[in-house]
Amino acid sequence: MFGSFIFTAVLALVASVSAQCGSGTADVTVTGSGTFTVKKGSSTVYTGTDYLAAINSGITNTASGQRLVVSSSGSIGANTITIKSGITFEGCGTINVGYRAAHGAIEILNNSGTKIPYLTLTGAPYFAVRVYGSKDITFGVITMNLTGGIGIRFDRDQAANSNIKMDTVSVTGATSHGIETWNIAGFSINKFTGRNLGECGLLVQATTNAKIGTVDCDNCGAGTGYAALRFANQNGKLNGGYSTNIYVDKLIAKGGGRGLFCVSESGAAEITTVDISGTENNAILIENCYGVNIKGGTVKGGGEVRISARDEFANTKDITVTLKVDDTTVKESPCGTNIKWNISGNAKKTVC
Incomplete structure (x- = not known):
């Protein structure tokens, strides 16, 4: 069932983007190097050396339902590109x-129907991409080779979001999270790849009805309690309960901080398989979470697999963990409620 969802989601995303970045005929184009030219159809609407001005002119001249292709590469400095509702913004160059501070280099705010089929970013932003109050947003192939900041951030304290779809997002070098979600009703991502991130790979918070394909993190959150994949702040809580609505196909975590971390009254999650090795902190930590089912996979070395709880929240309950665990420990403390362990491998187990 989950696999068919991902396949359908990918088909929908592929249908919404070009087969190759910049292919076909766009409504508006930004071309050139050093001197940039913006054309709307056959008309030139901007020529100049200001890369940010060229992109903004392109956006201004692209109507809802139309496609803007930015073929040029350049720098926008400490500024923001704000994407309008309903347009397709196709970034074929490197921005x-x-x-x-407190802003995104790219912002999608109080928006609907925007598509970003391709985007490549470099630099050290506060947020590379910032989103809030938006619905029916589609991201395609997004590549961020950063030296600081957060990759994609959905704001906590602004209006909520719905129906957010991502195909493949790759983030390297961010000093914080690769993707941080807040307040999304309906979220899907086919694949997230994180390399050498300062904090989480994919951090999912206050989000419901999520379909996550593969999370692949190498050295995410080293020296911290963050994780390749983290659920927090009542993630998955829907209509006051924890019926499963967060689905993950595969988690790969190599090194870094934690592999999987579920915390602060989150849950309602089913994870088909994990491949976790060499984490400095817990390979898996499930703390004050409810309704989590890890259906299979392996943990090798690194920190322990742990179920725990803190006093400020209701005790951990309704957890099933099926894993092969080698060269580390499995621990349940304090005892949870309705905890089911199916552990093979050479792990030393201290469970209730």
Whole structure:
């Protein structure tokens, strides 16, 4: 069932983007190097050396339902590109971005129907991409080779979001999270790849009805309690309960901090398989979470597999863990409620 969802989601995403970045005839184009030209159809609407001005002119001249292709590469400095509702923004060049406190280099705010089939970013932003109050947003192939900041951030304290779809997102070098979600009703991502991230790979919070394909993290959150995949802040809580609505196909975590971390009254999650090895902190930590089912996979070395709880929340309950665990430990403390362990491998087990 999950696999068919991902396949359907991928088909939908593929149908919404070009087979190759910039292919076909766009409504508006940004071309050139050093000197940039913006054309709307056959009309030139901007010529100049300001890369940010060229992109903004392209956006201004692209109407809802139309497609803008930015073929040029350049730097926008510590500024923000704001994407309008309903347009397709296709970034075929590389956009180098700077640091603008509390803002994104790319922002999608109070928006609907925007598509970003391709985007490549470099630099050290505060947020590379910032989203809030938006619905029916589609991201395609997103590549971020950063030296700081957060990759994609859905704001906590702004309006909620719905029906957010991502195909493949790759983030390297961010000093914080690769993707951080808040307040999304309906979220899907085919694949997230994180390399050498300072904190989480994919951090999912206050989000319901999520379909996650593969999370592949190498050295995410080293020296921290963060994880390749983290559920937090009542993630998955739906209509006051924890019926399964968060689905993950595969988690791969090599090194870094934790592999999987579920915390702060989150849950309602089914994870088909994990491949976790060499984490500095817990390979898996499930703490004050409810309704989590890890259906299979392997943990090798690194930190322990742990079920725990803190006093400020209701005790952990309704957890099933089926794993092959080698060269580390499995521990349940304090005892949870309705905890089912199916552990093979050479792990030393201390469970209730």
